[in-house]
Every structure is written in structure tokens, then in C-alpha cells.
Amino acid sequence: MYLLENKGVTAPKGFYASGIHCGLKKNNSKLDLALIYSEVAGNAAGVYTKNKVKGAPIYITKEHLINKKAQAIIVNSGNANTCTGDDGLLKAKEMAEFQAKALNIKTDDVLVASTGVIGVPLNIDKIKNAIPLLSKKLSTEGSEEAAYAIMTTDKIKKQLAIEFTIGDKTVTIGAIAKGSGMIEPNMGTMLSFLTTDLNISSELLEEALRESTKISYNRVSVDGDTSTNDMVLIIANGLANNEKIVSKNNDYYNFLNALNKINVSLAKMIARDGEGATKLIECIVYNAPNKEDAEVLSKSVINSPLVKTAIFGNDANWGRILCALGYSGININPNTIDLYFKSELAEIKVCENGKAIFFDELTAKKILSKEEVKILIDMKSGTEAAVAWGCDLSYDYVKINGEYRS
Incomplete structure (x- = not known):
């Protein structure tokens, strides 16, 4: 091929x-x-x-x-x-x-x-x-x-x-x-x-x-x-x-x-060409109970304006990701979830079992500054996975859509 x-x-x-x-x-x-x-x-x-x-x-x-x-x-x-x-x-x-x-x-x-x-x-x-x-x-x-x-x-x-x-x-x-x-x-x-x-x-x-x-x-x-x-x-x-x-x-x-x-x-x-976008975001949810749950969870994260703006600002604000998982409508156990950020630079773990862990904020910022960023979510509750794609939400998005007809 x-x-x-x-x-x-x-x-x-x-x-x-x-x-x-x-x-x-x-x-x-x-x-x-x-x-x-x-x-x-x-x-x-x-x-x-x-x-x-x-x-x-x-x-x-x-x-x-x-x-x-x-x-x-x-x-x-x-x-x-x-x-x-x-x-x-x-x-x-x-x-x-x-x-x-x-x-x-x-x-x-x-x-x-x-x-x-x-x-x-x-x-x-x-x-x-x-x-x-x-x-x-x-x-x-x-x-x-x-x-x-x-x-x-x-x-x-x-x-x-x-x-x-x-x-x-x-x-x-x-x-x-x-x-x-x-x-x-x-x-x-x-x-x-x-x-x-x-x-x-x-x-x-x-x-x-x-x-x-x-x-x-x-x-x-x-x-x-x-x-x-x-x-x-x-x-x-x-x-x-x-x-x-x-x-x-x-x-x-x-x-x-x-x-x-x-x-x-x-x-x-x-996704990469999103209006005003500066980054492609790939969200991978894995070890979920079934593929349908994994898909809904990954979409919920990709859709979150707070997650999008955090990625735009290179801010490893992992709490926003847990929040998006929590309101997805899927029955999850937040106490089993691990979160990672990954780019071509490196991979960093930012949350373990739904709780804060120490991580180097400067390294995380550098990882998130790349044009392609991955959010990896280990549900630790099954064997199925799904991926969704989106982009960050920048100042230019408002400008482009505020002036669309003009």
C-alpha cells in the first residue's frame, strides 16, 4: 500500500x-x-x-x-x-x-x-x-x-x-x-x-x-x-x-x-487545520471496558474547551481532562485513571490513579509546545481502546468566526 x-x-x-x-x-x-x-x-x-x-x-x-x-x-x-x-x-x-x-x-x-x-x-x-x-x-x-x-x-x-x-x-x-x-x-x-x-x-x-x-x-x-x-x-x-x-x-x-x-x-x-489552530491533539483512551466507552471518552476530552485552551497555553492542567471524562456520561472509576502527555520530544506521566503526582512542569510545558500533542488515558478497567482527533482553541478562532460573513 x-x-x-x-x-x-x-x-x-x-x-x-x-x-x-x-x-x-x-x-x-x-x-x-x-x-x-x-x-x-x-x-x-x-x-x-x-x-x-x-x-x-x-x-x-x-x-x-x-x-x-x-x-x-x-x-x-x-x-x-x-x-x-x-x-x-x-x-x-x-x-x-x-x-x-x-x-x-x-x-x-x-x-x-x-x-x-x-x-x-x-x-x-x-x-x-x-x-x-x-x-x-x-x-x-x-x-x-x-x-x-x-x-x-x-x-x-x-x-x-x-x-x-x-x-x-x-x-x-x-x-x-x-x-x-x-x-x-x-x-x-x-x-x-x-x-x-x-x-x-x-x-x-x-x-x-x-x-x-x-x-x-x-x-x-x-x-x-x-x-x-x-x-x-x-x-x-x-x-x-x-x-x-x-x-x-x-x-x-x-x-x-x-x-x-x-x-x-x-x-x-x-483537525490540524482547525480554525485558528496551532496544534493537532490526539486523544487515546485505552484499557477501557469496551470500544464504545473508549470512543465516547476520547471525544469528550477532545471536545472540552478547557482542555483545548490548556493545550494552546502549554499548560499541563490534567484536572481538566479528568473533568471531561467525568461528564462524558460513561460510568468510570476516577481512582484507576492514569494520564500522560506525549509529543516528539518525550512522554510524561502527570496523574496516577486519579491523583496528583510530582512531575517536572517545565518538561511538560516543552512537550505541550510541539505541533502534535498526544493525551494518553489509561482507564485500567478493560482491554479496549479508541482515538479521537482535535485541535487547540486559540485567540484566532474567535477572530475568524466573529468576522466570517465580513
Whole structure:
């Protein structure tokens, strides 16, 4: 298995992409419309936000995926097309219709996504007028432009690809993603689009996507807000010509492992790129009674504003971590918990059996000053573990979100 960091959604056979500026963003230098296209229709699946308030594109995409087929994805940034009523639904549908006509494919084979400001009517004319150029610019080198075009407050583009083998065939998965704020376990203002040339049944493709999302994007938190437009979409066009995967055999699990690797990598990129973030935080809860408890506990710590601000200030305030474990809703024994901080510099134990121990505060401060910090929590009450990812909470987070619409 090879991780291809400079490749994205066009790495698999038969996929093309493009990204342009259509005018939804005020800054002419920022791309705001992206297209991903497969030369043949493929099996497809999606996972969506659990927020009760959903963007119009989600309803259209779910409708188009009833047959579990897709050939293209059109995405705009700069406007979420959310809380826009029937007008928003009509415009999301028109995005698919206009794009389908330009590509000479079925409207139902076009999936739609949007991200940006909520509650503002979408200027569909800007998108309609740009679709001819967007379609003309499709190329096997277009993944990077597409990755830039879906960004909002992201500081960095997020794209990856992975190569692996099934039998004697080389299979590739490519992806682009966006997300840096309103990220909370169960997804928040994050979009991820995956392409693969794997030949797999639509049922197993959907199951693999759901399983992979659980241990990747659903374990990321930036600020505890769950957004309205989040979705993860995947298209598998079968052009790798491997023997079709129709059961959970070794080939299926090879694919799932590769899918997990790419999704976890993107999830960590999203956490690292949190609005105003200076550090990636990884919280590992281990020796818990079961995996479900470990997951809830790790998320509770990652979600805590007090833990986030302590990490930002390089403050080994381990009491805040115990506090977050205590209000998680999980029945824990605080008198068995050990806590550690770890980075590339060193590892230090700061709490034993839920009580204070002596540790060198200066060493702890140096450990916490690194760009990647791990919080290790030994529950000493079982054998299961889980990990969640997040970021620190800085002054810039308030500045970015206080000025988002301006």
C-alpha cells in the first residue's frame, strides 16, 4: 500500500477534475466551483450530517443516490445553500441538471454539495454561466484546483491518494476534503469526496464507507459544532478490472484498510487545520471496558474547551481532562485513571490513579509546545481502546468566526 500525497481524486483510472472561480466568493483569486467526473458511471455511496437542519444539496444528493449510481460531483464554496427553502432545493437540483447537460449524462448521476454561509440565497446564474468552462477544464491534473475550490476557512488544501493491489490488479483511491471549523464528531462543516477504480458491489461500497467514516471523520472535533452540509461521497467506477468484490473476503478487507488509511489521514488534516489552530491533539483512551466507552471518552476530552485552551497555553492542567471524562456520561472509576502527555520530544506521566503526582512542569510545558500533542488515558478497567482527533482553541478562532460573513 502506497500513500500518494501529491495526488487526489484524479489518481484512479478514468477520473477527471477541475476547479474555477465563478463569482460566489468576492475575492477573484479564490476558486469556488469544483467538478469531479468519471468517464463511466460507477457505484456510489454517501454519508451525511446528523444535524436536523440540512443543506439543500444533501436532499438532492440523497435522492440521486437512491439507485446507488453516480458519474459526477459538482461542489460550490462560498454559499451553503442552507435554510433557503424550496428555492434552495430548486437551485441544488438545477446545479445537477445544468452539469448533466454539459457532460451529456443523466441528471440523477450528478451529485451536489455546497459549503459556506448559511441562509443566503444561492446565485445559481453564476454557477450556470461557469459550468461550460468548469466542464471544459476537466483534466487528470485537475484534482488540486478542485481541492482549492471547495475550501472556505481552510488554510491548506487536503488531497491524498493510495495505491494497493487486489490479485494482479493495481487499485487506487483518491480523495479531496475540506474542513476547519464547526467540526464535531459525527462530522461538521466537512466535505470529503473519494474516487476509486475498484470493482465492488454498491452494497459493500456503502458498508465500507460507513465503517470507515465511524473511525475517521466521526472522531474529529474542532469546536463541538455539527454543521448542516457535511457529507462524504465515494464513486467506484470499476476500471481497475479486478474481480468484482461481492462478499467480505480478503479483497474487501484490503480495500477497507486502504479506505481507512486515507480517511484517517484526511481526518487528521482537518483537525490540524482547525480554525485558528496551532496544534493537532490526539486523544487515546485505552484499557477501557469496551470500544464504545473508549470512543465516547476520547471525544469528550477532545471536545472540552478547557482542555483545548490548556493545550494552546502549554499548560499541563490534567484536572481538566479528568473533568471531561467525568461528564462524558460513561460510568468510570476516577481512582484507576492514569494520564500522560506525549509529543516528539518525550512522554510524561502527570496523574496516577486519579491523583496528583510530582512531575517536572517545565518538561511538560516543552512537550505541550510541539505541533502534535498526544493525551494518553489509561482507564485500567478493560482491554479496549479508541482515538479521537482535535485541535487547540486559540485567540484566532474567535477572530475568524466573529468576522466570517465580513
